[in-house]
Amino acid sequence: MPDRVQAVDFQAGKLVLLDQTLLPSEKTFLHLDDVADVWEAIKLLRVRGAPAIGGAAAYGLYLGVRGVPDDAGMPAFMAKLREVRDYLASSRPTAVNLFWALDRLVGVAEAATGDDVAALKARLLDEAHAIKAEDEAMCRAIGEHALTLFDGVDAVLTHCNAGSLATMGIGTALAPVYLAAEQGRTIHVFSDETRPLLQGARITTWELDQAGLPVTLITDGMAATVMRRGKVQAVIVGTDRVAANGDVANKIGTYGVAILAHEHGIPFYVAAPSSTIDFATPDGDAIEIEERDPDEVRRLGGRQTAPADIGVFNPAFDVTPARYVTAIVTEKGVVTAPYPENLRKVVLGG
């Protein structure tokens, strides 16, 4: 089994985070027991990826209330819990999974009416562990379902990072690659560097290399040539949100990759935890696309790569229309078109 780096772990009473802002140059783990350090780690993107952020926040909430004396009384404990919850929620207010994880722990505490403070602390740590275990299981299930699509696939192309470092398990888009390796089968990954923030270059190549898995880095503009030369038999990417009709929001550049795959007759798969499928969003047009700081495009690593005041268009995400999506792989199963019906069937079971 590949020697995967854990993005989020809990060891010897401390939250252990890989500091992803130092990649690819340094492999540094932070051992945190102060909630202020957890807040900062989320704020500064030392931990990133929705599932990994949720897990870090859950452990952070536990760390933030661990010091409450066991004899403080439940009202004081609950007040502190809500205070720490609000504090951690302010670290990255746009991260939906952050709120979900924090509120899940608060809900456990609210429901645990018979507990004393000591018992409730233990229960909150258990819940954080449960979130991590569920995430690990979700990743494996996505990997297993994705592998059913990978007969004859010995190389895939991916964009951005939806690997183990975005989750607490073996990733989503990269899960089938890790699972295949466990089974003694090699799936080569071509990784788009993914400008402007280079998550592919900095993170995807690094995590696969650390696990001893073969990876080839390309610039985003090389994907078409990789496909034309037959170097990959599938594309698989992650997603931030899937609309009810199957439109897929993901890192900027994904939509272009989907068109290129379509034109070359290569299947385009989206690995999507069911939590990312948003039935309240009818289609991609309803997804607002954030525009980010122009200096992300004008500069790279502190170096100016374009005139300092030049106009920039810097959308953070794009939307891939469902017609380009060959299948959406959730932990509950593989979904194919027609998505409006089949997403509900597979994800909601109805």
Add this chain to the structure above:
Amino acid sequence: MPDRVQAVDFQAGKLVLLDQTLLPSEKTFLHLDDVADVWEAIKLLRVRGAPAIGGAAAYGLYLGVRGVPDDAGMPAFMAKLREVRDYLASSRPTAVNLFWALDRLVGVAEAATGDDVAALKARLLDEAHAIKAEDEAMCRAIGEHALTLFDGVDAVLTHCNAGSLATMGIGTALAPVYLAAEQGRTIHVFSDETRPLLQGARITTWELDQAGLPVTLITDGMAATVMRRGKVQAVIVGTDRVAANGDVANKIGTYGVAILAHEHGIPFYVAAPSSTIDFATPDGDAIEIEERDPDEVRRLGGRQTAPADIGVFNPAFDVTPARYVTAIVTEKGVVTAPYPENLRKVVLGG
């Protein structure tokens, strides 16, 4: 008329080159009268773009023989001319236009049997000026033909740099933008940054900005979204070589842009001096694609952006099949499919 920066000029007996390796941070002109400095400028890509290199080499050859005494005798002069020709040719042995320009001057000298040394020196400088004047005229003619295709076009997307800084005139792909500006009409340019070497970010945005023309920089992965949102009505790029069947070799990433344009119903134009149309190359499969240093992809401006030893695929160029090319714009006219017949008709007149 926009205040265009001249990449190559000849002033007060010196070759004046913009040092393009310092862009976009510094605007520095080199005033060269030593052929060794010209050799170095070509070698180190201070001057780049086939027409600009040819022009710099022609002036460089003149500078290299200018110091031969007028009474040296023709045999000694011709020996020196050939020696300098070979020396300059060694600066960038893969640049076809370099050889073309040098051999054109040598041919003039060989044909000028009645001249003395002083007269021949003057004739060589005239020939270098003629190369520059022809290049300027070629650019304008391409611009005029391209503008006939631009009814209703108020914004275009381009990839890499086929602008004034690649030529001695107003560029090839950007020529219609400069010409439109002369006519009081604004064509907005969206410029792909063009990884790995960032010619779009460093050079295209800079030259347009210097000329006071509106330009928006995007990363290569954003082109699909620019098209989907209707921000551009055409794509226009340059080319290194066009095969006899209309297949187009150009900077890596061009092929993907062509597919995206096709999918969005946006015309894809190639600005091609007739000198780049190679009737000896039957199709794109016959064009060998150089692979370049992996560190171009793993690093950026001295900074490591990926693990130091990660595998890289780094093709310098790609080939866009003729079926994605809406028209090829030469200085002799606009060529549309079927290219095998029409390229010959327009370019060879037969």
